[in-house]
Amino acid sequence: MLETIIHALFVSFSYFIIGYLLIQNIIYTFHLIFSAFKLSHYIKKIRYSDYKRYLRSDNMIPISVLVPAYNEMATINENITSLLDLSYLEYEVIIINDGSTDDTLEMIVSTFDMKLVKQPFRAILKTEEINGIYRTIEIPNLTVIDKKNGGKADALNAGINLSKYPVFLAVDADSVLETDSLVRVIMPFVDDKDTVAVGGIVRVANGSEIRNGVITNIQLPNNNLATFQIIEYLQAFLTGRMGWDALNSLLIISGAFGAFKKNIVLAVGGFTPGTLGEDMELVLKLHEYAGKENKDYKIKFIPDPVCWTQVPQKIGDLRRQRKRWQIGLIDSLLKHKKLILNPKYGKVGMLALPYYLIFEVLSPIVEFLGYILLPFYFILGYINVKFFTLYLIVTFLYGIILSIGVLLLEEYTFNKYPTVTQILKLSLFSILTNFGYRQMTTLFRLEGILRFRKDKNTWGVIERTVFDSGPTINQ
Amino acid sequence: MNNLIYSIIYTLIVTFAVIILLLQVYLIVKRIIDSLGQRKRSNYQKSILTDLNILIDHIAEQFPSEETIRSYQNAILDKSKRAVLEEILIHQLESPKSEKSINLSKLCDHIGLIDLEISTLLNNKNPYKISRSCKNLGEYRSKKALPAILSHVSNNTLDVKYNALLALAKIGDLNAYLDAFIILFFESEVSGDQIYLSQRSMIEIADSFEGDKLEMYNTMIDSNTSYISTVFIKSAGNYGDKAVSEKIIRYVKDSNRNRRAACTKALGQLRDNRYINDLIEALDDADWECRAVAAKSLGLIGDAQALNALMKTLSDKEWWVRYNSAWSIVQIPEGLNLVESIMSNDDQFAKDIIMSVLANSKSNLVPLRGVG
Numbered sequence: 001m002l003e004t005i006i007h008a009l010f011v012s013f014s015y016f017i018i019g020y021l022l023i024q025n026i027i028y029t030f031h032l033i034f035s036a037f038k039l040s041h042y043i044k045k046i047r048y049s050d051y052k053r054y055l056r057s058d059n060m061i062p063i064s065v066l067v068p069a070y071n072e073m074a075t076i077n078e079n080i081t082s083l084l085d086l087s088y089l090e091y092e093v094i095i096i097n098d099g100s101t102d103d104t105l106e107m108i109v110s111t112f113d114m115k116l117v118k119q120p121f122r123a124i125l126k127t128e129e130i131n132g133i134y135r136t137i138e139i140p141n142l143t144v145i146d147k148k149n150g151g152k153a154d155a156l157n158a159g160i161n162l163s164k165y166p167v168f169l170a171v172d173a174d175s176v177l178e179t180d181s182l183v184r185v186i187m188p189f190v191d192d193k194d195t196v197a198v199g200g201i202v203r204v205a206n207g208s209e210i211r212n213g214v215i216t217n218i219q220l221p222n223n224n225l226a227t228f229q230i231i232e233y234l235q236a237f238l239t240g241r242m243g244w245d246a247l248n249s250l251l252i253i254s255g256a257f258g259a260f261k262k263n264i265v266l267a268v269g270g271f272t273p274g275t276l277g278e279d280m281e282l283v284l285k286l287h288e289y290a291g292k293e294n295k296d297y298k299i300k301f302i303p304d305p306v307c308w309t310q311v312p313q314k315i316g317d318l319r320r321q322r323k324r325w326q327i328g329l330i331d332s333l334l335k336h337k338k339l340i341l342n343p344k345y346g347k348v349g350m351l352a353l354p355y356y357l358i359f360e361v362l363s364p365i366v367e368f369l370g371y372i373l374l375p376f377y378f379i380l381g382y383i384n385v386k387f388f389t390l391y392l393i394v395t396f397l398y399g400i401i402l403s404i405g406v407l408l409l410e411e412y413t414f415n416k417y418p419t420v421t422q423i424l425k426l427s428l429f430s431i432l433t434n435f436g437y438r439q440m441t442t443l444f445r446l447e448g449i450l451r452f453r454k455d456k457n458t459w460g461v462i463e464r465t466v467f468d469s470g471p472t473i474n475q
Numbered sequence: 476m477n478n479l480i481y482s483i484i485y486t487l488i489v490t491f492a493v494i495i496l497l498l499q500v501y502l503i504v505k506r507i508i509d510s511l512g513q514r515k516r517s518n519y520q521k522s523i524l525t526d527l528n529i530l531i532d533h534i535a536e537q538f539p540s541e542e543t544i545r546s547y548q549n550a551i552l553d554k555s556k557r558a559v560l561e562e563i564l565i566h567q568l569e570s571p572k573s574e575k576s577i578n579l580s581k582l583c584d585h586i587g588l589i590d591l592e593i594s595t596l597l598n599n600k601n602p603y604k605i606s607r608s609c610k611n612l613g614e615y616r617s618k619k620a621l622p623a624i625l626s627h628v629s630n631n632t633l634d635v636k637y638n639a640l641l642a643l644a645k646i647g648d649l650n651a652y653l654d655a656f657i658i659l660f661f662e663s664e665v666s667g668d669q670i671y672l673s674q675r676s677m678i679e680i681a682d683s684f685e686g687d688k689l690e691m692y693n694t695m696i697d698s699n700t701s702y703i704s705t706v707f708i709k710s711a712g713n714y715g716d717k718a719v720s721e722k723i724i725r726y727v728k729d730s731n732r733n734r735r736a737a738c739t740k741a742l743g744q745l746r747d748n749r750y751i752n753d754l755i756e757a758l759d760d761a762d763w764e765c766r767a768v769a770a771k772s773l774g775l776i777g778d779a780q781a782l783n784a785l786m787k788t789l790s791d792k793e794w795w796v797r798y799n800s801a802w803s804i805v806q807i808p809e810g811l812n813l814v815e816s817i818m819s820n821d822d823q824f825a826k827d828i829i830m831s832v833l834a835n836s837k838s839n840l841v842p843l844r845g846v847g
Contacts, residue, residue, distance in 0.1 A: 041603075045634060048607035059675045059682070059713075119831065122794065190675045386480050393484070397491040404498045411502055415509075423506050427499055 010373075010382040017370040018391055024359050025398045028235075031243030032405050038246045039238070039303055039413045046304070054183045055087045061186055062090035063259070064163035065171055068155035070098045072173040075310075077111050079173055082213025084139060088182035092141040094159045095173075099128075099149025108144055112136055125157040125270040133162070152255065153271035153278035160262060160270055168265075170279075172256040174310050176205055176215055181306035185259045188300040196264045196286055197299045199253030201237040203416065204230045205308035215308055218416050220425055225318060228437040229311045231430045235406045238303060238413075245301035249352035251287075253299070255279035257307035264289070264297075275335075277328020284336040291345040305414050319444045326448025327455055330361055364445035370395065371439060396434050403430035516555045523550075523559070531567050535574040539582060547586045561588065565614045572616075572647075572685065580616050589617045596623040602632040609635065613642030616685070621651045628655045629662055637672055640680045647686030653694060660700055674706060681710035689718055696722045701731040708734065712741030720747040727753045736765045743772020751776060755784045758800075763793040770796055774803025782810055789817065789825040797824060801832040 054060055065083055069076055076095070083093045097105045108114065114134040121133075128150035135143050145158050156170055167189055171177065178184075181200070188195045207221030221227055237254075244250045253260075258279060265271075268285040271278045283299060290297040312318040333340070333356060340357060342349040370391070378388040407423075407430050410416070417426060448455075530539055551557040564583055568576050583589055592608040592615075599605060605627060612620040620642075627639040636659075643652045672680075684691050695707040696719070708726065711719040719741075726738040727750070739757050742750055754776070757769035770788055773781040781803070788800040804810035804817075817829050 044603035045606070048603070048610045048638070053679070053683075057679060057682075059678045061675075121831065191673055193673060386484050389484050389488070393487050393491060397488070397495070401491060401494055401498070404495060404502070408498060408502055411505065418506070418510075420503065420506050420510070423502055427502060431495075 007382055010377050013369075014374055014377055014383050014387065014391070017366060017374060018387075018394055020363075020366050021370065021391075021394045022398075024363060025394065025402065027355065027359065028239065028402050031239045032402060032409070034246040035239045035242035036409060038242050039409060042303060043413050054187070055180065056089065059190070060089055060183065061167050061189055062165040063088065063092075063182055063186060064159070064165045064168040064262075065091060065093045065182075066096065066156055066159035066163065066168050067093065067171050067173050068096045068098055068152050068159065069100065069104050069173040070149070070152070070155075071100045071102045071104060073100070073102045073104045073107055075174045076104055076108060078210065078213040079175065080108065080112065080142070080213075082176050083171070084142060085179065085213065086177060086182050087179045090165075091182060092143065092163070092165065094162055095142075095144045096155040096159045097144060097146045098151070098155040099147060105144070105146050109134055112139060112142065114142075114144055119162075121162045123161050124266055125161055127154050127158040127161065127273075130158060151273055151278075153275060153281075154273040156278070157270040157273070160265065163262065166262050167259055168262055169257070169259040170255060171307070172309060175202070175256050176210055176213060176308040177257070178304075178306045178308075179214065181257075181304075184302055184304045184306050185257075188298070188302065189259070189261070192298055192300075194296045195298045195300055196261045196290070197253055197283065198259045199241060199250065199299075199301045200257040200259075200306050201241070201301075201303050202233060202254050202256045203305045203308045204233055204311050206311055206313060208308065220417065220422055221313075223313045224429075225315065225437075226311050226313050227425070227429050228433050229318075231403055231406070231426065231433050232437075232441075233311075234410050235403065238409050239402075239406055241301045242303055244352060245299075247347050247351065248298060249347040250299045250301055251283055251348070251352050251356060252280045253283050253301075254307075256309050260286075272335075275328065275331055276324050277332045280328060280332040281335065284332055284339070287345060287348045288336060288339055291339070291348070303413070305416055315440075318441070319447070322441050322444035323448040323451065323455065326361075326364070326445040327452050329356065330449065330452050333357055333361060361449070364442045364449060367439075367442045368446050371442070399434040399438065400431050403433055406430070512555060516559055519550075519556050520559045520563075524563070527560075527563060531564075531575075531579065534578040534582065538578060544582070544585050551587055551591065557588070557591075560586070561611065564588070565611065568614050568616065576616070583615045584617065584619065589615055589619055593620050593623045596620070596627060602630070602635050605630070606632070606634045606638040609638035609642045613638070613645035616646050618646060618648055621646065621648055625651060625654060625658070628658045633672060637676055637680070640672075641683055644680050644683040645685055647684060649686045649690055649694075652684065652686065652691065656695065656698070656703060660698075660703070674702075674709075677703070677706040678710050678713070681707055682713055688714055689716060692719045693722060696726075701729075701734050705731070705734045705737045708737040708741050712737070712744035715745060717745050717747050720745055720750065724750050724753060727757060732762050732765065735760070736762070736768050739765060739768045739772055743768070743775040746776050748776050748778045751778050751780055755781055758784050758788050763791075763796055766791065767793065767795040767799050770799035770803055774799070774806040777807050779807055779809040782807060782813060785810075786813065786817070789828060790822050794828075797828045798832065801825075801828040804829070805832050 067079065067083070072079070080093065080095065095108060097108070114136045116132045117135045119133045119135070128148040131146040131148065133143060133145055143162065145162060147155065147158050160168060167186065169182070169185060185198050185200055188198045204221070204226060205215065206223060206226040207219045208215050209217035209219065220230070241250060241252070255278065260282070264286060265282065268282070268289045272281045272285070275281050286297070286299065289295075312321055333353065336353075339345045339349045340353045374383065374388065374391050377383045378385070404427065407426055411423065417423060530543065547560065551560060564579060568579055589612065592612050595604050595608040596612075599608075609624055609627060612624060624639050624642050624646075627635050628643075630636055630639065640655055643655050681691075681695070692707055692711045692714070696704055696711065698704040698707070704726070708723055711723060723738050723741050723745075726734050727742070729735045729738065735757075739754060742754060751773070754769050754772050758766055758773075760766045760769065766788065770785060773785060785800045785804050788796055789804070791797050791800065804813060814829060814833070817825050820826065
């Protein structure tokens, strides 16, 4: 009797896991299809759009580029050089040194010959203490804020306080931007006055040649971990974000590259300090605010490859990053739980948030149990070979199709990896990513769930490699 | 039942495997085809570039022969070669109106590029192709294409509308351009909807007009639609010719806040000190954005008459008004003499804002944007 009950439980649980994974993959498929349509429209449009005219245009909205920096000595100078070289008529660059313990500030001050100035500004958002503001006559649109450590969100808030333009762009210190990135990110604000935020795609810079802060030759990394992340980032951005953008329910704008209307961000109190997912947290606040105030608003995503960043090349770094992302996700969802299944918030409340809760927060648990229990049940004979084969198809084969589908999207749209060799390598990795890499990241995300309470406020450190004039080092 | 499950699973495996294989093959084949296409374009470009550059350099003095034109007529029948020719010719047409660009435009017509684009406008329903053709016809500055372009101004797709209007602006025919705005206005009246193109897009279109700009501003600034009027006032400010000031000044007390602000801003951009008293009066506007723009404009004009009024607005309740007033005081040469009295005043807001402006003064040579 007991054995029958256990058998029934195991089989039911197996059905649940397969059903869950199948629904998850079907949702990913829908994302892929929505994204394909949106990207097709976007690509056709940019083929005849003339961005060059906007580079010189007086009608573009001026932008403040905010760069929070904590112990970024390795890459900060290249980053600043790249930012100062962007093609845009009017913008400012504000670097916020968030209490670095290395020589980040000293490097910037000496390289760019900056001087401490007495500049009062409106501290609308409360932040940690500002130690000083640095400027230079030679580069009028560059400002450095030195402040007491308060975290990324706090640093961004300090930057917002000092910024003078109506739109700001939050950029990571290790990001490299394409020269026309500001024009591309501002266009949704120009095209539609209801746009309050725009997210951009983040591409993997590892392996590419970067000279004076500009990507000159896009290559695939020699590091396998970084190559897997290319597939993963394409999947997350080209399908996930584009898919939600198609439904006007985007919940995440990457902290590495996100533009916001300043007055709306001030209205919601800026970034929330002490949170690991400050990017998602702010977007949820914007959704909540707009829903409460019954305002027309849009949060957009631009798929142009305009921002390149370093991804972790060591398993330890990747683990810290994925754990942090998972914790940030849970934290943000808990803070805004009243939006979930709340019809007042439209598709965000009824579709996007429940999806994130069920298929992003809980998926590491379900996937992990599937990887362990189903083979175990199969070995013990609780499930038969047909059932187990079905599980393998849903998990692995379906996953491979989605990965290759994403690659096809990239090939058809921006085609940043144009050679046959690169395509062959990426095809291989898009298959292999489902055998080992995905399982590893599932474990890291699971760790994030288990350690949520303990590690809620810990950022961790990821090793940066220096951008070189030739192929990057540490390959 | 078991057999059914077996066959479902078998079918699933085979289907998925086939899909994966086909996708992979498609990926690789597409890449190879694209590479070959790219090579073909590159080879064609290498083969024609030298001769074409010589032809373009001398086109003002000597129009190409019939034989040369025929060779290009044959070339454009091939899609890759047409793309190469389009790119080179359009790039050359970017320079302002000259004998060279007029003849280049004529060459594009003789080759058949313009007729191809017009045919797309008339026969194709694809909005992307229509937008692209409008854009190209604008680059060619082809008056022949005006009726075809005008027919798409009322297209439901915003992109098409935008590119059609932009093309008309580049071609520079004032009558066609005004007709387009009549169509837009009529459309919005009938549908009851606003004109959906964003204001910045509209300003871009206005700024791009290559015909008689003064005549355009004189006509459009008085448009019945305040939205269009505001756009052209802003564009007139960008254009910078004081001749439009007399048209613009009539709206400095307009009931429409946007038009009022646009007028105030444009007068500042035009640096026309004939209307300085009107701008000083605008510092008392009920709307803070209008006050802020007025403060900024007075600084741009740089007339010391405004200083007393600007000193008062240093204590305005809105930060932007205070900042722009302080900036303007610092811009006006005599204004710097007042800084000491401001600093010895009790008004903390005034002191803070002047200090902020002074700290930025070397670098902040243009007024703060974000307002107006």
